[in-house]
Structure formats: C-alpha cells, structure tokens
Amino acid sequence: MAVEVMRRREVPTERMIARLKERFGDRVSTAAAVRDQHGKDESYHPIEAPDAVFFARSTEEVAEAVKLCAEYKVPVIPFGTGTSLEGHVAAREGGLSIDVSQMDQVLRVSPEDLDCTVQPGVTRKQLNEYLRDTGLFFPIDPGANASIGGMTATRASGTNAVRYGTMRDNVLSVTAVLADGRVIKTASRARKSSAGYDLTRLFVGSEGTLGVITEVTLKLYGIPEAISSAVCAFPTIAAAVDTVISTIQAGVPVARIELLDEVQINACNHYSKLDLKVAPTLFFEFHGTTAGVKEQAEMVASFAEDNGGEGFKWTSSAEERSKLWQARHDAYYAGLSLRPGSKGWATDVCVPISNLAEAINETKKDLETASMPVCLVGHVGDGNFHLCFILDPNKPEEFEEAAAINERMVKRALALDGTCTGEHGVGYGKIGFVEEEHGPATIGVMREIKRALDPHNLMNPGKVIRLGANH
Amino acid sequence: MAVEVMRRREVPTERMIARLKERFGDRVSTAAAVRDQHGKDESYHPIEAPDAVFFARSTEEVAEAVKLCAEYKVPVIPFGTGTSLEGHVAAREGGLSIDVSQMDQVLRVSPEDLDCTVQPGVTRKQLNEYLRDTGLFFPIDPGANASIGGMTATRASGTNAVRYGTMRDNVLSVTAVLADGRVIKTASRARKSSAGYDLTRLFVGSEGTLGVITEVTLKLYGIPEAISSAVCAFPTIAAAVDTVISTIQAGVPVARIELLDEVQINACNHYSKLDLKVAPTLFFEFHGTTAGVKEQAEMVASFAEDNGGEGFKWTSSAEERSKLWQARHDAYYAGLSLRPGSKGWATDVCVPISNLAEAINETKKDLETASMPVCLVGHVGDGNFHLCFILDPNKPEEFEEAAAINERMVKRALALDGTCTGEHGVGYGKIGFVEEEHGPATIGVMREIKRALDPHNLMNPGKVIRLGANH
Known part of the structure; x- marks a missing residue:
C-alpha cells in the first residue's frame, strides 16, 4: 500500500521539491546519500529514504516548507539526530525530511527560574556544555546524544528519570508547526497551569505525527552539592x-x-x-x-x-x-x-x-x-x-x-499491567503492540485526534498509530 | 444564545429524563433543591441548575446515561463535590448533572508500587484516611476536600505541589466515558511510557468537556520519616x-x-x-x-x-x-x-x-x-x-x-509569561482569559480536539473553550 501511495504522490512531490529548491537553494537536497542517511535511524529497521531533505533554520522556514507540503499533499518527516530506535524517521510513504540539526541555538536560559528555551536541533550534551558555567544541568539522558526536539517527540527518558522524571515532566512548553503550516505555542513558562487542554503533553511523545517541534522550553536543575x-x-x-x-x-x-x-x-x-x-x-x-x-x-x-x-x-x-x-x-x-x-x-x-x-x-x-x-x-x-x-x-x-x-x-x-515501550517510542516497529496495549476504544481516540489535526495524514505517516484504509 | 439552545433542547430533555427515571428510579432527581445544589460551586458565580441530576454508581451506569444524553442531544455535566471556583458545574445550557459522589470506593492500593485506583467520588481526605495504616499518603491538597475526579478534571494542586507536583504529575491513568458513551482507559500502571499520545494528560484538566472521569489511578508516596x-x-x-x-x-x-x-x-x-x-x-x-x-x-x-x-x-x-x-x-x-x-x-x-x-x-x-x-x-x-x-x-x-x-x-x-490560572481552572469564569493567554492558533487546536471527541458539544458545554456560533 505504501508503494501505491508513493506513486500517487510522485508527480506533485517533484513539483513541490522544485519549488522548495527555488526558495531555499542547496539547503534542499535530493542526493541519494543524504536521502538514505535521513531514511534510517540507529535501529535494525531498513532504510526508507525520503524524496528530499530540507535543512531548516527557523520556525518560519519550517512553516513555509510544511505549507508547501500541505499544498502538494506531500508527507513531512522531522529529523533531529537520527538516533531513534523504532524506525521513527523512515519515509514510509516518501515525502520531505525536515532536518532541524541547523536549528541548534540555546535561545534563553533563566537561572532564577531554572528553565531554558532551545531550538530542536540542540543535543542534550550540547545543552549541558552550554550550561556548564551556570551551575545548572538538564538531567534527561537517553543513551544517544539525541536532539532535544527528538527527545521531546519520543518522550525520552534515561537513567535519571527515577528522580527527575522523563521529557513528559520536564518540557514546559513546545512551539510546533502543524500540518497546515500554522504555528502554535502550547504553554507559558509558568511551572503549573490549569488554563485549558494540556497540548504540551500531547506533543511530547507524538513522534512528529501531529506537527514539527521547532522550540522547546525545558526545566533545569541545580547541580547537586x-x-x-x-x-x-x-x-x-x-x-x-x-x-x-x-x-x-x-x-x-x-x-x-x-x-x-x-x-x-x-x-x-x-x-x-x-x-x-x-x-x-x-x-x-x-x-x-x-x-x-x-x-x-x-x-x-x-x-x-x-x-x-x-x-x-x-x-x-x-x-x-x-x-x-x-x-x-x-x-x-x-x-x-x-x-x-x-x-x-x-x-x-x-x-x-x-x-x-x-x-x-x-x-x-x-x-x-x-x-x-x-x-x-x-x-x-x-x-x-x-x-x-x-x-x-x-x-x-x-x-x-x-x-x-x-x-x-x-x-x-x-x-503485567505494563507498557510496550517505556522510553524508546513506537515509530512503526511497535505500532501493532500499541494497538494491543490500548485496545480499539483508546486507539480510536488517538486516531480522532490525529485526523482532527492532520486530516490528510501528512505528518510522519505510518508512525504511532495506523489510520486504516481511508486514513 | 444559551437560552435559545436550552429551549431547543427542552422537549428531548424531558423525554430523556423520563427514560432515565424508568431505568434508575429515584437516583434521578428533578427536585429544585437538588438541581440548584448541582448548578452551583463554591464561587461567586450564580446558580445555573441542570434539568435533572443522576446519582451514578458505576462506569457502566455513567456510560448508559451518557449514551441516552447523546441520543437526545442533552448536555452532560459531571459533578463531584461542587467545590470548584470558576463555575465549572453550572449547567449553562441545561442538561443532566451526573453526580459521582456515590462512586466513592478505593478500588485498589498497591503499597509496593506506590499507587492506587479510586472511583472519582473519593475525596482527598477520604483517600488519606483509607491509606492511614499503609504508611503511604496522597499529597495533592487543594483547600477544599475535593473529589479525586474533580481534582483530576481541574488539574488541581495545592500546598505540596512544589515538591510532589500537581494532578498532572500524579495521575497515572484515567478511565473516562466519552460523549458517545464509549469507555476508554488512557494508560497502563507503568510509571512511564512512550506508547502513543498522552491521553491521560489530555483528560487531566479537561474539566468534563471531553468526557466523564469514572476511575483514576494515582501515584502515592511514603509518609516521610x-x-x-x-x-x-x-x-x-x-x-x-x-x-x-x-x-x-x-x-x-x-x-x-x-x-x-x-x-x-x-x-x-x-x-x-x-x-x-x-x-x-x-x-x-x-x-x-x-x-x-x-x-x-x-x-x-x-x-x-x-x-x-x-x-x-x-x-x-x-x-x-x-x-x-x-x-x-x-x-x-x-x-x-x-x-x-x-x-x-x-x-x-x-x-x-x-x-x-x-x-x-x-x-x-x-x-x-x-x-x-x-x-x-x-x-x-x-x-x-x-x-x-x-x-x-x-x-x-x-x-x-x-x-x-x-x-x-x-x-x-x-x-510576565505566566498563566491566567495556576490551579483553579477555567470553568467559564476565565474562558476569555484562556483565549487571551493562548491566542487563536493554540485555541484553534483545542477547539479541533474538542470537536473531534465531542462533535455535538454535549460534554460540559461552555467551559474551558468557546466553540463559536456553529460550535
């Protein structure tokens, strides 16, 4: 089915890529090596290369690219460091890989508030290096030197989670580009809020299927005495x-x-x-x-x-x-x-x-x-x-x-009342297990949310949940 | 507009109440005093009484009542202890108040796992009383002796949140009845999971606008030495x-x-x-x-x-x-x-x-x-x-x-980059401020989620977000 979908999308994809190249020049690549590198994570899953890779430099650029993809109904796959473990970045239906590794700025650190805002391409080690002189650190440490965007998208954790929690607990706010190019910010910097639905937590762990994360506000901690x-x-x-x-x-x-x-x-x-x-x-x-x-x-x-x-x-x-x-x-x-x-x-x-x-x-x-x-x-x-x-x-x-x-x-x-993945995420490797874990009613709600925010199933299609024949 | 909507709904509401009374007898009340008590919280907001009150005793009964409401397009307003502060329980468009105070059982405590599952009518003091001999406690303490269901629905916190977090951090899983009567359980008892969208956090703080919470699994803590x-x-x-x-x-x-x-x-x-x-x-x-x-x-x-x-x-x-x-x-x-x-x-x-x-x-x-x-x-x-x-x-x-x-x-x-409510919630008292806080794009996403899960706007209508003229 994926192959068929890809064929249907082939011609518009070429047009879309041409327009993207016009706009962004050599930051849009269709070189086989670049595409292959972006169609593969650190797991055993085989390469499924996107049709092109776009190296974005700002939220606005991501929004522009996503809008173009929406116009041509071309899938969008966000890419950080490619260290995921369940095929998260595989371009199952082709499309555009949006590589955010050049969005690597720490935008703001507030030592008094123990928080910071970073672009999604900042890696966890880079962030801790940046924080070195502040007496603060960011505790979440999946094995790999993953990007903060990717860690947010997969709800990563690591060895410190027993004390400091996971990305679920340590992300205060997310800026994301939605399927139609709209940009949203999910929350203020307040430590707690009862002001509306918790969109922050909805985007944490959504694996690029609801939008592309372009900024993340994180909790920080004082380095212990x-x-x-x-x-x-x-x-x-x-x-x-x-x-x-x-x-x-x-x-x-x-x-x-x-x-x-x-x-x-x-x-x-x-x-x-x-x-x-x-x-x-x-x-x-x-x-x-x-x-x-x-x-x-x-x-x-x-x-x-x-x-x-x-x-x-x-x-x-x-x-x-x-x-x-x-x-x-x-x-x-x-x-x-x-x-x-x-x-x-x-x-x-x-x-x-x-x-x-x-x-x-x-x-x-x-x-x-x-x-x-x-x-x-x-x-x-x-x-x-x-x-x-x-x-x-x-x-x-x-x-x-x-x-x-x-x-x-x-x-x-x-x-044993557990979960099919504590921290690696679903990608497509565990998509069947997620259905088994939650059952049809709960998966149904996830599908309804996905359809509401991404009616044409363009955001990292084939990951987290299957939408069925008519999407 | 609310008045017009209520009129439109009047006749079907009467039929629905008649059928509910047939089924549940005197656990369905239309007495003015009972209705008034359920149309008012502890705030300055005036009474807006529901058309009837149903005292539910199980998830299945809640589902049955909600299905009936869906059939007749009658609004549903969940009710715990009525201690909310922003008009959360006001029946703005009439409808059925589902009182869960008789669903007051602690269903399970696992001291080894530091967690428990309770029905939504269990109050925080009742839970701590129940836990007395276990050496455990539940730390979240809004001023009132609120129900766990209501605390979950409003993302409550209190004096201990600086150390133990809010309901956001302490709810492991929610069972909820959706607008069409479907029952979902949002998560397993695992302490962390990357298996799909975080529906738990979506229901925490949703104030009854996405469903009626009928069971809650909570983290517990050892009483400190x-x-x-x-x-x-x-x-x-x-x-x-x-x-x-x-x-x-x-x-x-x-x-x-x-x-x-x-x-x-x-x-x-x-x-x-x-x-x-x-x-x-x-x-x-x-x-x-x-x-x-x-x-x-x-x-x-x-x-x-x-x-x-x-x-x-x-x-x-x-x-x-x-x-x-x-x-x-x-x-x-x-x-x-x-x-x-x-x-x-x-x-x-x-x-x-x-x-x-x-x-x-x-x-x-x-x-x-x-x-x-x-x-x-x-x-x-x-x-x-x-x-x-x-x-x-x-x-x-x-x-x-x-x-x-x-x-x-x-x-x-x-x-100052803060939020219009840290813990009281939105109800309808702060609905305008929530729009101002999040802006149209983010509010738009909340609306899309609400419409996807509750297309006829029957679940606590008029709270958290306004849907506009055509709902």
Missing part, C-alpha cells in the same frame, strides 16, 4: 529487584538505579576495562547535600545487605563515578563487542515495579535458549528494562528469533 | 519572595512554601487564634529523614536571614505544625471572618518565579485603593498566588471592582 555512586552485585536478579523496591518504597530520593545482568556485566568488563563480578548488578547514583548522599547510600546499603548483595561500595570520587557511568552509557557498544561485525536491536518495556522481578525472570528464562547473545539492562527504579539482541546481520533467522522473543516480552509486560 | 515546619516574617513581600527563589535555586527539596500577606496574617491571627507578627510571612514544611529536615531548615533559615527575615523558627512538634497548617487551610474562612456576612471570590495566577515579586508587588499596589478587604496567599514555590476578595453580597459594585482588579492581575501575569 554532592554526588556519589555505588555498585553492588547480587546472587539473583530477583534479589537486585527487591533492593530496588525497598529503596523506592522508603522514599530514598535516589538519582539513578540501573540493573545490568551478568551478560551485560561481562560485556562491560571487557569493553570498559572493569573488573566487576559477573553477576546481576545494580549501579546507583545519589544527589544531594554531603550529609544527604551519605545517608542515602547507607540506607540503600542496608537494603542491599538484606537481599544478599555483595561488596556494596560507594564513592564520591568523580573519577570512579565517571568510569562507572561511562561504562553504563557504553553498554550498547559493549554488547556489540561480544560479537564482531554484529548489529544491535534494542527494545524496552516498562511494568509496575512489583511485577518487575516476574517480567525480568520470565524474560531471562526465555533467553536461555536464544541462539545469540542478549544483554539486559534496566532503569529499574521506574520498572523499565531493555534487551539488546546482538545479531549477525547475515542471518535473517536471528532477526526472526529476536522478533519472537521481543513479542513474548511485550505481551508479558502488557499482561 | 520526619516532617518539620517553620514560619518567618519579612519586612517586605519582595524579601519573602527572594527567600523563596534562593530556596528553589539551591534545590532544597522543600515540601511546602506558602506566602501569606499582612492582611491574611491579620485574618488568621483572629480566626485561628495565632499571634504571628502582622507582616508578609512564609510558612515552610520539610519532609525527609531526621537529619535531612534539619539540614533543609538550616539552609532556608540562612536564606531568610540574608533577606531580613525575623524570628525564623522551626519545629518538629506535630501539634504546632498541625495548628499552623490548619490556619493556612482555613485562610479562606479567616478572610471571610474579617467581614461578617461576606462572600469570597478566590482567583489565582501563576508566573515564572523570577517575575513573582513584580507580579505580587504590582497587584498589592492595585489593592491599596480597593474598597473591600483582599487577602493574598500563595504557593510561591511554584510562582502561584491567589487573591481572595471579601465582598458584600449586596453590593454589585464591589463585584465589578473585584472583576476589574482580577482582570488587571491576570493581564499582568500574562505579560
């Missing part, structure tokens, strides 16, 4: 998870609790030159005052001990801490290094924390017979965990096997 | 606000920071038998470990001292603490007691904290010539403050004067 970290090995994953549950229940304001299974620890030991015991392991980070982080670490140490944790040690050394978290952030590459020439497939689910041990244990059992290495890591304070399949790109049967394991893991998460 | 409170008088409001800014910027995880101006303190002294200095005053509450709350209080004390605060004293005594916060929660009644027989009009705005001193100072200047007493209180950690006009109900000119002051305060907040 003290930061310490800890690491602890456990006899079983269940023991590690029980430690997490005790920590969360006791209200310890832990900044990070990461679980790495024995496969992942083994990979990290080799890749990041660590000498951790090869066992299910928790990494912790504590933020607060000097006395506060000590107190937090002591509480967690006692929970770990109750659950048979071995060798809990905490440190305030910035160097040791940095080594530990660098290893955590490199977990994906560490996994790949287990098998030279391999390709990774990362997937995630999230369940209520009381169901986490069951979800993980059943998944681990399922992995016992897997024919490829699979690493398990998790932001377990939120009940969120990931699998990374380490695949031989020349063995399609491995992809099929991974797909089956993934499907069983997702169905298990749904049966 | 230690709680202490403090009080401090300041030479000026600006000095108090500067103390707040320092506290927030330093990342002190304060649970409550409340500002009371000298008018309010005077009222509280009389009403609640306190002997506080009559001056702008901050009330604080600290939650944490024993060492933690001491540390927090010491940090805040030093900020207060820097800003000329006098007599900062903190206490862990539950009795003193309870007296202080009871006085804070009784602030509205204390205000009314300044003028026997008076009527209160409470209004709120919220601005970025760096603009709070200006917003409050200008408002205080405006109040200098007011012909009635006006109290100012604020959840200042969020940049949110309230005025309460103490009005003589027999002097319409006082209402006009209050309206003018309110309008100037709102316009000031909007000019």
Whole structure:
C-alpha cells in the first residue's frame, strides 16, 4: 500500500521539491546519500529514504516548507539526530525530511527560574556544555546524544528519570508547526497551569505525527552539592529487584538505579576495562547535600545487605563515578563487542515495579535458549528494562528469533499491567503492540485526534498509530 | 444564545429524563433543591441548575446515561463535590448533572508500587484516611476536600505541589466515558511510557468537556520519616519572595512554601487564634529523614536571614505544625471572618518565579485603593498566588471592582509569561482569559480536539473553550 501511495504522490512531490529548491537553494537536497542517511535511524529497521531533505533554520522556514507540503499533499518527516530506535524517521510513504540539526541555538536560559528555551536541533550534551558555567544541568539522558526536539517527540527518558522524571515532566512548553503550516505555542513558562487542554503533553511523545517541534522550553536543575555512586552485585536478579523496591518504597530520593545482568556485566568488563563480578548488578547514583548522599547510600546499603548483595561500595570520587557511568552509557557498544561485525536491536518495556522481578525472570528464562547473545539492562527504579539482541546481520533467522522473543516480552509486560515501550517510542516497529496495549476504544481516540489535526495524514505517516484504509 | 439552545433542547430533555427515571428510579432527581445544589460551586458565580441530576454508581451506569444524553442531544455535566471556583458545574445550557459522589470506593492500593485506583467520588481526605495504616499518603491538597475526579478534571494542586507536583504529575491513568458513551482507559500502571499520545494528560484538566472521569489511578508516596515546619516574617513581600527563589535555586527539596500577606496574617491571627507578627510571612514544611529536615531548615533559615527575615523558627512538634497548617487551610474562612456576612471570590495566577515579586508587588499596589478587604496567599514555590476578595453580597459594585482588579492581575501575569490560572481552572469564569493567554492558533487546536471527541458539544458545554456560533 505504501508503494501505491508513493506513486500517487510522485508527480506533485517533484513539483513541490522544485519549488522548495527555488526558495531555499542547496539547503534542499535530493542526493541519494543524504536521502538514505535521513531514511534510517540507529535501529535494525531498513532504510526508507525520503524524496528530499530540507535543512531548516527557523520556525518560519519550517512553516513555509510544511505549507508547501500541505499544498502538494506531500508527507513531512522531522529529523533531529537520527538516533531513534523504532524506525521513527523512515519515509514510509516518501515525502520531505525536515532536518532541524541547523536549528541548534540555546535561545534563553533563566537561572532564577531554572528553565531554558532551545531550538530542536540542540543535543542534550550540547545543552549541558552550554550550561556548564551556570551551575545548572538538564538531567534527561537517553543513551544517544539525541536532539532535544527528538527527545521531546519520543518522550525520552534515561537513567535519571527515577528522580527527575522523563521529557513528559520536564518540557514546559513546545512551539510546533502543524500540518497546515500554522504555528502554535502550547504553554507559558509558568511551572503549573490549569488554563485549558494540556497540548504540551500531547506533543511530547507524538513522534512528529501531529506537527514539527521547532522550540522547546525545558526545566533545569541545580547541580547537586554532592554526588556519589555505588555498585553492588547480587546472587539473583530477583534479589537486585527487591533492593530496588525497598529503596523506592522508603522514599530514598535516589538519582539513578540501573540493573545490568551478568551478560551485560561481562560485556562491560571487557569493553570498559572493569573488573566487576559477573553477576546481576545494580549501579546507583545519589544527589544531594554531603550529609544527604551519605545517608542515602547507607540506607540503600542496608537494603542491599538484606537481599544478599555483595561488596556494596560507594564513592564520591568523580573519577570512579565517571568510569562507572561511562561504562553504563557504553553498554550498547559493549554488547556489540561480544560479537564482531554484529548489529544491535534494542527494545524496552516498562511494568509496575512489583511485577518487575516476574517480567525480568520470565524474560531471562526465555533467553536461555536464544541462539545469540542478549544483554539486559534496566532503569529499574521506574520498572523499565531493555534487551539488546546482538545479531549477525547475515542471518535473517536471528532477526526472526529476536522478533519472537521481543513479542513474548511485550505481551508479558502488557499482561503485567505494563507498557510496550517505556522510553524508546513506537515509530512503526511497535505500532501493532500499541494497538494491543490500548485496545480499539483508546486507539480510536488517538486516531480522532490525529485526523482532527492532520486530516490528510501528512505528518510522519505510518508512525504511532495506523489510520486504516481511508486514513 | 444559551437560552435559545436550552429551549431547543427542552422537549428531548424531558423525554430523556423520563427514560432515565424508568431505568434508575429515584437516583434521578428533578427536585429544585437538588438541581440548584448541582448548578452551583463554591464561587461567586450564580446558580445555573441542570434539568435533572443522576446519582451514578458505576462506569457502566455513567456510560448508559451518557449514551441516552447523546441520543437526545442533552448536555452532560459531571459533578463531584461542587467545590470548584470558576463555575465549572453550572449547567449553562441545561442538561443532566451526573453526580459521582456515590462512586466513592478505593478500588485498589498497591503499597509496593506506590499507587492506587479510586472511583472519582473519593475525596482527598477520604483517600488519606483509607491509606492511614499503609504508611503511604496522597499529597495533592487543594483547600477544599475535593473529589479525586474533580481534582483530576481541574488539574488541581495545592500546598505540596512544589515538591510532589500537581494532578498532572500524579495521575497515572484515567478511565473516562466519552460523549458517545464509549469507555476508554488512557494508560497502563507503568510509571512511564512512550506508547502513543498522552491521553491521560489530555483528560487531566479537561474539566468534563471531553468526557466523564469514572476511575483514576494515582501515584502515592511514603509518609516521610520526619516532617518539620517553620514560619518567618519579612519586612517586605519582595524579601519573602527572594527567600523563596534562593530556596528553589539551591534545590532544597522543600515540601511546602506558602506566602501569606499582612492582611491574611491579620485574618488568621483572629480566626485561628495565632499571634504571628502582622507582616508578609512564609510558612515552610520539610519532609525527609531526621537529619535531612534539619539540614533543609538550616539552609532556608540562612536564606531568610540574608533577606531580613525575623524570628525564623522551626519545629518538629506535630501539634504546632498541625495548628499552623490548619490556619493556612482555613485562610479562606479567616478572610471571610474579617467581614461578617461576606462572600469570597478566590482567583489565582501563576508566573515564572523570577517575575513573582513584580507580579505580587504590582497587584498589592492595585489593592491599596480597593474598597473591600483582599487577602493574598500563595504557593510561591511554584510562582502561584491567589487573591481572595471579601465582598458584600449586596453590593454589585464591589463585584465589578473585584472583576476589574482580577482582570488587571491576570493581564499582568500574562505579560510576565505566566498563566491566567495556576490551579483553579477555567470553568467559564476565565474562558476569555484562556483565549487571551493562548491566542487563536493554540485555541484553534483545542477547539479541533474538542470537536473531534465531542462533535455535538454535549460534554460540559461552555467551559474551558468557546466553540463559536456553529460550535
């Protein structure tokens, strides 16, 4: 069907591109390499190249391009850094990729209000670099150095979410270009408001299907007076998870609790030159005052001990801490290094924390017979965990096997009152699971909203929800 | 126009009520006293009674009633405790009030997951009473003992929001009956999800205009090991606000920071038998470990001292603490007691904290010539403050004067990048200000969503947004 739609759209698309080139010159590219690069994210999904790529420099330019697309009924796919994981940027029906990476300005920082406004192409590392002298930081850290626009669009989170929340909680306002070129700003800079529908949260996680995000206002945080970290090995994953549950229940304001299974620890030991015991392991980070982080670490140490944790040690050394978290952030590459020439497939689910041990244990059992290495890591304070399949790109049967394991893991998460994706998003890779998770009535409402805001289904079509035959 | 619409709807309404009575007997009331009670909230807005009131007992019953209303094109107005402040429950076009106060069951509490699911008629105090033996609590506390359904619908917050967030942050999932009687559940119990549009947040704050909320899943929190409170008088409001800014910027995880101006303190002294200095005053509450709350209080004390605060004293005594916060929660009644027989009009705005001193100072200047007493209180950690006009109900000119002051305060907040309501909501009292705040493009999107989900404008019509002549 996608091919047919593309053909129907071919001629107008050519005309539209010609007009766009007239207006923006060489910032509109139809070079195969550029198109291919924009039709592919970091996932296992194949390239589906757009017809052209437009490198936009302002909200007004995005609006102009989107209006032209609307006139010719050409799809629009927003593009940040291309680090998504479920085929979010694939041009399933062709169309124009709007690359916002040149919209990379931090527009405003207000230290007094602990907030800032950025263009969507600013990356999370760039933002924290920019903030370096202010004593502030932005905590959301998906593995990749993603763009703030993309992180907003996918409702990203990462290791700090257990304390600082996800993009849902940290975006104060969004400026977006809608399907017909209208520009809206969803909210003021007030920390809270009861003034109308929460359009901010509607755009957070909408994956470009409702509009192109062109500005984001974010909450910031003061860099804590003290930061310490800890690491602890456990006899079983269940023991590690029980430690997490005790920590969360006791209200310890832990900044990070990461679980790495024995496969992942083994990979990290080799890749990041660590000498951790090869066992299910928790990494912790504590933020607060000097006395506060000590107190937090002591509480967690006692929970770990109750659950048979071995060798809990905490440190305030910035160097040791940095080594530990660098290893955590490199977990994906560490996994790949287990098998030279391999390709990774990362997937995630999230369940209520009381169901986490069951979800993980059943998944681990399922992995016992897997024919490829699979690493398990998790932001377990939120009940969120990931699998990374380490695949031989020349063995399609491995992809099929991974797909089956993934499907069983997702169905298990749904049966345990969880979600098919805690932070990676839907793209088109999880579009069927989203339907299963929400059921027809709730999906129906999502469709009605999509149709209301994008009646011709031009904004990143084929992502998040399927609209059916007549769109 | 409302009157015309009501006439047009009169005959079908009678038929619909007859059928509803057949089905539900005396749980459908057309008694004038019952109707009047349901056409009025706690605000200054006049009674606009619905044509009938239905006391529902389940989601299925609500769905049945809403379907009947859809068939006859009769408006539906959800009703919880009637404690809203902007005319939210007024039956502007007549119709059926669906009273959910008999849907008052706590359906499930999961201490391990720190969450629960309740019916919408459960009040916040009832929930905390229910949780008493679990060591958990639900922190959101608007002044009134509101229902969880109503708090969800208005995106309520209160004194604890600076630490625990608002209903936006604390609702995990909503079950709602839509305009055509369909029932949807917006999300799983997972703490975070990237699986599709955030319908939860769309229903939080929708004030019954998109559907009737029939179940709510909420985050809960462990009761802190230690709680202490403090009080401090300041030479000026600006000095108090500067103390707040320092506290927030330093990342002190304060649970409550409340500002009371000298008018309010005077009222509280009389009403609640306190002997506080009559001056702008901050009330604080600290939650944490024993060492933690001491540390927090010491940090805040030093900020207060820097800003000329006098007599900062903190206490862990539950009795003193309870007296202080009871006085804070009784602030509205204390205000009314300044003028026997008076009527209160409470209004709120919220601005970025760096603009709070200006917003409050200008408002205080405006109040200098007011012909009635006006109290100012604020959840200042969020940049949110309230005025309460103490009005003589027999002097319409006082209402006009209050309206003018309110309008100037709102316009000031909007000019300072704030919002026309931080927590009271829109109802119809602030519907014009919401248009001014968001502008036509953003309001247009809200209208499109409303039309998509409620094409005949039957769900609490005339609230949150105006749809224009052709709806």
